[in-house]
Amino acid sequence: MNSNEPNKVLLEKEYFQLQKEIGNFDAKSLTIKAWSVSLAGAIAGTSAFTSNKKVILFAALISLMFWFIDGTWKTFQRANYPRIREIEKFMRGEIKEIHCLQISSSWKTSYKKDRIKQLLKKMFWPHVILPHGAMFIILVLFYSLSA
Numbered sequence: 489m490n491s492n493e494p495n496k497v498l499l500e501k502e503y504f505q506l507q508k509e510i511g512n513f514d515a516k517s518l519t520i521k522a523w524s525v526s527l528a529g530a531i532a533g534t535s536a537f538t539s540n541k542k543v544i545l546f547a548a549l550i551s552l553m554f555w556f557i558d559g560t561w562k563t564f565q566r567a568n569y570p571r572i573r574e575i576e577k578f579m580r581g582e583i584k585e586i587h588c589l590q591i592s593s594s595w596k597t598s599y600k601k602d603r604i605k606q607l608l609k610k611m612f613w614p615h616v617i618l619p620h621g622a623m624f625i626i627l628v629l630f631y632s633l634s635a
Contacts, residue, residue: 496579502571510569513564513565520554520557521554524619525623528547531546532630541635548623548627551623552624555621558611571595
């Protein structure tokens with residue numbers, strides 16, 4: 489057994505744990521989307537039973553908040569990718585030395601790098617903007633037309 493074998497075993501476990509976490513983030517993102525559509529839709533629907541159309545603006549605000557949450561969640565998720573790429577490079581022999589069990593420190597470093605810029609970028613990814621951003625825009629337009 490060469491000196492890198494124990495590292496490879498630990499790194500393999502770390503790699504698959506990171507992949508599992510990324511999948512968990514995707515599952516949570518779907519839950520966020522379901523809550524967003526359900527809650528904003530229900531609130532917007534109540535505007536049919538009231539003369540106060542500001543209820544539609546409240547529903548739009550709900551969509552905006554869920555959009556922000558989903559974008560933040562994607563930013564959390566994507567902070568795991570640099571560590572995955574580093575492990576893959578090591579396994580391919582592109583880098584010779586790597587420290588094991590660095591999920592937390594790697595995540596923190598990646599997350600802090602251009603955090604606001606990354607959040608804004610991710611909020612406009614098609615799979616993040618939908619349904620929240622579209623619902624926000626539709627509700628604001630609907631309010632504008634009904635006011």
